Amino acid sequence: MTDASTAKxxxxxxxxxxxxxxxxxxxxxxxxxGMAMIAVAMFFLAVLFYTIIxxxxxxxxxxxxxxxxxxxxxxxGVEQGATPEQLRDIGGFKxxxxxxxxxxxQLGIADAEKPLKSQADKLLSNGIDTQLxxxxxxxxxxxxxxxxxxxxxxxxxxxxxxxxxxRNLPEDQRLLNNQQLAWVDRLEKDGRLELQFNxxxxxxxxxxxxxxxxxxxxxxxxxxxxxxxxxxxxxxxxGAAVYLEEFAPRNRFTDLVEVNINxxxxxxxxxxxxxxxxxxxxxxxxxxxxxxxxxxxLSLMTLPTxxxxxxxxxxxxxxxxxxxxxxxxxxxxxxxxxxxxPLAMPGILTxxxxxxxxxxxxxxPLIMIGMVAAVFEVPSSPFDPATAxxxxxxxxxxxxxxxxxxxxxxxxxxxxxxxxxMNATAVVLRKRFERRW
Amino acid sequence: MDKRxxxxxxxxxxxxxxxxxxxxxxxxVFYGEKEAIKGxxxxxxxxxxxxxxxxxGCGKSTYLRCLNRMxxxxxxxxxxxSILLDGTDIYxxxxxxxxxxxxxxxxxxxxxxxxxxxYENVAYGPKIHGLASKKADVDAIVETSLKKAGxxxxxxxxxxxxxxxxxxxxxxxxxxxxxxxxxxxxILMDEPCSALDPIATARVEELIDELRENYxxxxxxxxxxxxxRVSQKTAFFHLxxxxxxxxxxxxxxxxxxxxxxDYITGRFG
Numbered sequence: 175m176t177d178a179s180t181a182k183x184x185x186x187x188x189x190x191x192x193x194x195x196x197x198x199x200x201x202x203x204x205x206x207x208g209m210a211m212i213a214v215a216m217f218f219l220a221v222l223f224y225t226i227i228x229x230x231x232x233x234x235x236x237x238x239x240x241x242x243x244x245x246x247x248x249x250x251g252v253e254q255g256a257t258p259e260q261l262r263d264i265g266g267f268k269x270x271x272x273x274x275x276x277x278x279x280q281l282g283i284a285d286a287e288k289p290l291k292s293q294a295d296k297l298l299s300n301g302i303d304t305q306l307x308x309x310x311x312x313x314x315x316x317x318x319x320x321x322x323x324x325x326x327x328x329x330x331x332x333x334x335x336x337x338x339x340x341r342n343l344p345e346d347q348r349l350l351n352n353q354q355l356a357w358v359d360r361l362e363k364d365g366r367l368e369l370q371f372n373x374x375x376x377x378x379x380x381x382x383x384x385x386x387x388x389x390x391x392x393x394x395x396x397x398x399x400x401x402x403x404x405x406x407x408x409x410x411x412x413g414a415a416v417y418l419e420e421f422a423p424r425n426r427f428t429d430l431v432e433v434n435i436n437x438x439x440x441x442x443x444x445x446x447x448x449x450x451x452x453x454x455x456x457x458x459x460x461x462x463x464x465x466x467x468x469x470x471x472l473s474l475m476t477l478p479t480x481x482x483x484x485x486x487x488x489x490x491x492x493x494x495x496x497x498x499x500x501x502x503x504x505x506x507x508x509x510x511x512x513x514x515x516p517l518a519m520p521g522i523l524t525x526x527x528x529x530x531x532x533x534x535x536x537x538x539p540l541i542m543i544g545m546v547a548a549v550f551e552v553p554s555s556p557f558d559p560a561t562a563x564x565x566x567x568x569x570x571x572x573x574x575x576x577x578x579x580x581x582x583x584x585x586x587x588x589x590x591x592x593x594x595x596m597n598a599t600a601v602v603l604r605k606r607f608e609r610r611w
Numbered sequence: 612m613d614k615r616x617x618x619x620x621x622x623x624x625x626x627x628x629x630x631x632x633x634x635x636x637x638x639x640v641f642y643g644e645k646e647a648i649k650g651x652x653x654x655x656x657x658x659x660x661x662x663x664x665x666x667x668g669c670g671k672s673t674y675l676r677c678l679n680r681m682x683x684x685x686x687x688x689x690x691x692x693s694i695l696l697d698g699t700d701i702y703x704x705x706x707x708x709x710x711x712x713x714x715x716x717x718x719x720x721x722x723x724x725x726x727x728x729x730y731e732n733v734a735y736g737p738k739i740h741g742l743a744s745k746k747a748d749v750d751a752i753v754e755t756s757l758k759k760a761g762x763x764x765x766x767x768x769x770x771x772x773x774x775x776x777x778x779x780x781x782x783x784x785x786x787x788x789x790x791x792x793x794x795x796x797x798i799l800m801d802e803p804c805s806a807l808d809p810i811a812t813a814r815v816e817e818l819i820d821e822l823r824e825n826y827x828x829x830x831x832x833x834x835x836x837x838x839x840r841v842s843q844k845t846a847f848f849h850l851x852x853x854x855x856x857x858x859x860x861x862x863x864x865x866x867x868x869x870x871x872x873d874y875i876t877g878r879f880g
Contacts, residue, residue, distance in 0.1 A: 424686060494723035498786070500684065502736035502793055503713035512735070513725060 226583050226590075233584025236372040236385050237327035237335045239297065239361055243276040244320040245310065254318055261310040261317075266303035273302045273325055280366070281357055293353055299326035301374075301386040324370060329384040331358060333576040335369060375584060380548035380561075380569075384577025387570070389585050391549045395465050395560030396534065396592065402469025402556060403476055403533050408526060410473075411480030412515075418481070419488045420510050439478035446475045447542025455543060463544040463559040471539050476529035483525020487518035519607035527600045534593055537564045563589040632657050632797055632827040633678060638692035640673050640682065647673045649851040650692065655797070655844075660819060660828045662838035662859065665848030666874070671831045674848070675799050678829065679715040680708050696797075713740050716790035720802040722782035724774030724789070729766050732774040732785055733757060736793035752792055760788035761818050780811025787818065791826075798822065800830040804837065816841050835875055839863050847871045 184190055247254045249272050250264055274295055283290050299305075302325050309323060310316065330349035333339045335358065345351055350358070361367035378388030422428045450471030454460045460467050491514045499509035540546070545561050546569065553560040561569070563585060570582040633655035640648040648670045655661050655678075663671040673682070680701060682688040694701050701711055713736070724732050733753045736742075743749045753770070757763040762784045766777070774785050783803055790798055800819070804812040819828060819841050832838050838845055839859060846856035847870075855862065855871045866872045 492723075494719060494721055495725065496684075497681070497717075497719060498723040498725060498789075499735075500681065501679070501712060501717040501719065502739075502789055503709050503711075504735075504739055505709050508739055512739075517726065 226586050229580060230583030230585075230587040232336050232338070233580035233582075233587075234372050234375065235336075235369040236374070237332045237367065238324040238370045239277070239327050240322055240324050240366045240368075241273070241276045241280050242320050243273060243306070243323045243325075245272070245306075245317055247317050250310075250317060252317065256314060256317060258311045258314055261314055262307065264307065264310070266307075269303035269306045273298060273306060273323075276323075277325075281360075290353070293351065294357065296350075297328055297331055297354060297357060299328050299385045300383055301326055301381075326374075326385050327367070329386075329575055329577040332385060334358060335362070335367065336580070338576060338580075372584075375581070377552075379550040379552060381550070382573075382575075384573070384575050384581055387578070387581060389563065389566055389588055390552045392561045392563045392566035392585070393588065393592070394553055395468070395545070395549075396563045396589075398465035398553065398556045398560065399469045399472060399562055400530060400534060400596065402466065403473045403530060404526070406470065406473035407476040407480050407529060411477050412484050412522060414477070415481045415484030415488060416510055416515065419485045420506065420514070435478050435481055439482060442538075443475055443536050444538040444542060446471050447539030449474065450539060450543050461557055461559070463547050463549070463561075464557050465545075465553065465560050465562075466556040467543045468540050468545050468560075468562060469556065471543060472533040472536060475536065475539065476526075476533050479529035479532070480522070480525050483528070484518065484522045487521025487525070488514060490521060491517045516607065520604045523600050523604040523607070527597055530596060530600075531593060534589070534596070535564050537562075537568050540565050541568075563592065630657050631655070632696065633829075634693075634695045634698075635677075636693045636695075638674065638677060638690065638694060640670070640677060641689040641691075642685070643687045647851055648677075651848075651853050653846055653853060653856060655827055655829055657827045658823055658825075659844055660823050660830060660842040661844040661846065662842035663829065663831045663846050663848060664833075664835060664838050664874075665854075667833075669848040670851040671846075671848040672801055675801055675829060675831050678797070678799055679712050679717055681712075681717065683708060713793045714795055715797045715799060716793065716795035718783070718786050718790055718798065718800045718803045721806050722779055722786055724777070724782050724785050726773060726775050728771045729757075729774050729777070729785060730770040733788050733792045736789060740793055742793065756788040756792040757785075759791055759822070760784045761814065761821075762788055778811070780807050780814055783807060783811070783815055784818065787815070787822075791822070795826065797827045797829065800828065802831050802833060805833060812837070835863070847874060849874070 247256075249268070250256075250261075251268060252260055252264065274291075277294055277298060278285075278291055281294055283294055305326060306323065309321070327335070331354075334341060334350060334355065339348070341348070341355060348355075358367060374386060375388045376393070377390050378386055379391040381387040418428065418432065450467055454467045454470055455462055460470075495513050495517065496509050499513045500506070504512065540562050546565050547559060547561065548569075549559045549561055551558070567582055567585045567589065570578045570585060631654045633653075635651060635653050635655075638648055638651045639646060651670075651674055653661075653674075663675060665671050676682045677690055677694060678696075678701075682690060690702060696711070696715070699706065725735065727735075730753055733756050734749050737749060737752045743752055754763065754767075757766065762781060765781060766772075766785075774782065777785060783806075787798075787803075803819075804815050807815065816837065819830065822828060823843075830838075830842065842859045844856065845859040845862040847854045847862065847866075847868075849870055855866060855868045862871065863875060866875065
């Protein structure tokens with residue numbers, strides 16, 4: 175019998191058929207594992223999104239109480255026709271008193287009932303003076319008239335309105351007593367208390383009161399940091415990678431540099447924070463808590479990622495393109511910058527996205543350089559004190575008030591939207607650079 | 612091949628006609644410790660096609676890449692001996708490699724147009740060398756180069772499409788157009804047809820024959836038929852050395868060396 179006929183006989187045998195069945199079964203099993211894993215991942219992703227969004231959606235809303243406020247010139251202590259500057263200088267105590275009196279009237283509390291008045295005070299936020307001042311400054315002509323104002327409710331009221339706290343708890347375990355709850359219910363029934371869009375979330379800085387706290391400082395801080403990281407890490411990283419990949423001689427020293435770059439990518443981020451503290455703040459005397467330092471520290475952290483991705487992308491450009499450029503007499507630098515680098519751009523941008531995403535979510539090094547402070551003023555330059563979104567989330571997560579739970583989730587949503595916007599921009603850019611050959 | 616024989620061959624070539632463009636003597640190339648080329652003497656003439664043939668790994672491509680110093684890009688490569696282009700040693704320190712490559716153009720084995728428009732592909736060389744600055748001048752260079760490369764009629768109405776979108780044969784002719792756009796004196800071709808189908812190959816061979824009028828051409832090829840069809844001079848490389856070189860007709864009909872005969876009749880290689 176020849177080899178060919180033996181083989182033929184074998185392929186028709188039961189043993190061979192069994193082998194084929196086993197092969198198919200193995201493939202089916204593997205497909206099943208793959209699909210099962212994806213299903214599990216999707217499930218947990220859905221749980222995550224449900225948790226964040228259902229928790230965070232409340233953070234975008236806040237309780238307000240509508241009260242007719244008599245803004246008489248006498249009670250304000252100004253003359254009719256006062257300038258915005260004069261209105262700005264009205265004391266907060268005076269404004270708070272006006273707002274509170276308006277609420278007493280609304281709730282029908284007599285002037286002599288001191289204990290009731292102090293209980294009613296707890297329904298209003300500590301920020302109502304600022305609110306009234308803004309209204310006055312925006313329209314000085316309303317001095318002397320009575321206007322309906324949606325005053326911010328106190329952070330203790332908010333969770334009850336949102337149904338986050340069980341109102342059947344014993345009275346001494348609640349932040350609102352029975353009297354206050356009754357007022358809340360009455361105001362709600364009259365349509366004078368409702369959930370409104372929490373615009374303060376986007377315009378306010380730090381505050382110990384959840385109804386007054388916002389992410390503005392953190393958002394601008396993160397924006398400054400990201401701009402700095404792109405401006406510093408991209409050119410330096412790409413430059414370093416081009417030099418190492420295309421120009422540097424291959425020797426023991428460059429090998430050492432390469433090994434160290436790879437190791438730097440794995441260094442814990444807090445170490446970069448210590449480095450930033452030592453160099454940028456203690457040695458170069460840059461301001462503490464400022465996005466400029468945060469941006470520089472995170473640039474250092476992002477550099478290895480950008481360098482490694484860029485080198486990989488440069489290496490993936492077919493050598494024939496470089497030969498073609500050199501062949502028509504382009505210098506090495508022209509070949510790299512006219513041809514190789516543009517072709518490597520998609521890969522470089524992918525690396526940049528990964529690096530930026532990591533930098534955006536980084537907390538530890540920013541805490542090291544003092545970006546964990548409570549900052550009230552929205553920064554106008556990278557040299558002003560600020561925080562960053564993840565640091566803000568971290569700080570809020572540790573706050574005791576119930577209102578911060580929703581705010582934490584809301585800030586996470588804002589961080590995710592920031593991240594997605596940034597990535598989408600990079601993806602669009604990458605698409606523009608992608609060419610086929 | 613002993614010295615006397617080499618001299619007669621050389622004499623014979625000189626009698627053939629034209630002025631010498633490249634004169635190379637005792638060219639050695641080392642890759643680290645390995646000697647890839649072991650003392651090659653060859654003269655390349657104007658208005659002629661010189662074919663370099665030989666089995667894979669015999670050093671013909673390495674030799675070709677010495678002529679425009681493409682070997683410079685290989686870090687471990689070291690070239691000794693003299694390579695004179697119009698009497699000037701191209702490995703002299705004073706020679707600028709960028710200008711040299713403008714004078715000695717190259718076409719590669721695999722068509723490698725830039726992933727840019729056809730126009731950009733051809734215009735790139737003239738632009739970086741400052742041969743033309745005005746749009747009209749560049750346009751003229753692009754047109755003449757594409758015409759010389761026999762591609763103008765096929766692409767004149769779509770100069771802004773990607774060079775990589777052309778067929779393989781068109782891409783290779785685009786690469787030739789790109790090489791001649793910088794007005795070189797010599798064109799080096801490293802197996803320019805090995806990735807092309809027979810029709811595209813015939814088209815490129817025709818083109819090589821036309822280009823011969825204005826340039827010295829050196830072509831490395833694996834196809835003996837191609838060498839016989841397009842070249843006037845042929846050099847047979849084996850194991851890093853030239854076994855025999857001379858008029859193409861003589862090499863293919865009446866080789867002096869046993870090894871040459873064996874190779875061209877297909878007995879080894």
